[in-house]
Amino acid sequence: MKIIEGFKLRNVAGQTVITGEGLKQIDFNKLISLNPTAAYLWQQIEDKEFTVETLVELLTSHYEVDEATARQDAEEILQQWHAVGLIEA
Amino acid sequence: MDTTQTYRVAGHNFSVQMDATSALWNHLGNYAPFETQACDEKEKIFTLRVEDDLQTDFHTFSTLLLRKDPEAEALGLEVYKGAQGDYLFHLSLPHTDGVNARLRVSSDYRTAAVQTEGSEAAQAFAFNRTLMICYLLATAKLDTLLMHASAIVCDGKGYLFMGKSGTGKSTHSSLWIKYIEGSKLMNDDNPVIRIVHGVPILYGSPWSGKTPCYRNVSAPVGGFIRLKQGAENRIRRQNPIESYASLLSSSSGMAWEQSLSDGKDCALQHFIALVPCWLMECRPDEEAARLCADTVRKEEPCND
Known part of the structure; x- marks a missing residue:
């Protein structure tokens, strides 16, 4: 899967948010707030094809976390991103 | 010729x-x-x-x-x-x-x-x-935003009422004009806001929707108020993310190019750092106008 075109990571008052800015997202009238972990993942997979495995690997190599927890977190994040229309298969 | x-x-x-x-x-x-x-x-x-x-x-x-x-x-x-x-x-x-x-x-x-x-x-x-x-x-790159809001000026300060179509922006403005002494409509649909030498200023414009209110006047911005219809009148300050989202959704933009959206982001960040943003749930009544006016006029500009 990959991130849908037209989203941009921005820093608003010290917090990381996603805005829809490109032409493809001209009607995306939302602001998605990311916690530091989600922001880290986003930055690593921007402009790339990725799978759940990619996220699990990123999480386990960057944070003190076991694989099972990482997988659970990764799946949860992907589910959320999918629900708001940030990623596509 | x-x-x-x-x-x-x-x-x-x-x-x-x-x-x-x-x-x-x-x-x-x-x-x-x-x-x-x-x-x-x-x-x-x-x-x-x-x-x-x-x-x-x-x-x-x-x-x-x-x-x-x-x-x-x-x-x-x-x-x-x-x-x-x-x-x-x-x-x-x-x-x-x-x-x-x-x-x-x-x-x-x-x-x-x-x-x-x-x-x-x-x-x-x-x-x-x-x-x-x-x-x-x-x-787009000049710290200027064309807003979708009804704007009034009261005691020398400008206040913008924002919200989805049909929320009652114009109604809330008219309640201020009726009940809050010293308030006057500045623009009813598309006022302009701009940062001039570090000061956020509200301006009237030639674009005012269905209300012919084309006033060439300006005032320092005193507050951005997002309106939502509610059973009770209630008002609270928005956090920075809510403030950013509120201004983002109520400002016009043709953000198909990075430079245009960067310009807009820059202006939005400046405004939320300088001006208090509020969320007001309200009924279309006198109490709503009084609660809003009493709250937002007391507030000093942001210091962060």
Whole structure:
């Protein structure tokens, strides 16, 4: 899967948010707030094809976390991103 | 024989050029309060020229950037990008056949030309929207935002009421005017906000929706208030993310290019750092206006 075109990571008052800015997202009238972990993942997979495995690997190599927890977190994040229309298969 | 008229909106000068006998001149009453003396090209943000025979070779404008079909109330819009980095806009009014304005804008947004078609009223309407688009593009990087809000001025400070269509922005303004001494409508649909030497300023504009309120006045911004209909009157400060989201969704933008959206982001960040933003749930009554006025007028500007 990959991130849908037209989203941009921005820093608003010290917090990381996603805005829809490109032409493809001209009607995306939302602001998605990311916690530091989600922001880290986003930055690593921007402009790339990725799978759940990619996220699990990123999480386990960057944070003190076991694989099972990482997988659970990764799946949860992907589910959320999918629900708001940030990623596509 | 062409005539040129220069206007000044929120401190930004722009010119309109067209034949002295053109009927469009008769439809620019909303711009009259904003007329200013002719000035040097360098002091203008753009010049819009009305042409009878606009050259828009489709081979050079081959990339379709955006298409929005006309809807019940909304204008149809197509945007093409040309080989030289310039843009071509097609505007269509609802319930009309074909295109009512073809607008060509240079890549630096400073030079624009338009040809209008259709009935005189349709041409006038399309021309007005054309000027809004030119203004929006030319000010995108200038810490300036064209807002969708009803704005009042009270005791020398400007307050903007924002919210989805039908929320009651105009109603809330009229409640302030009725019950809060010293308040006056500044603009009922599209006021302009701008940061001038570090101070956030609210300006009236030639665009005011259905209410003909085209006042060439300004005041420092005292607060942004997002309105939501509610059973009770309640108001609270928004956190920075909520404030950013609130202003983002109520400001016009043509953010199809990185530089345009960066410009907008920069302006939004400046405003939320300088001006308190509020969320008000309200009924359309006197108490709502009093609660709002008592709360937002007490607040000192942000210090963070």
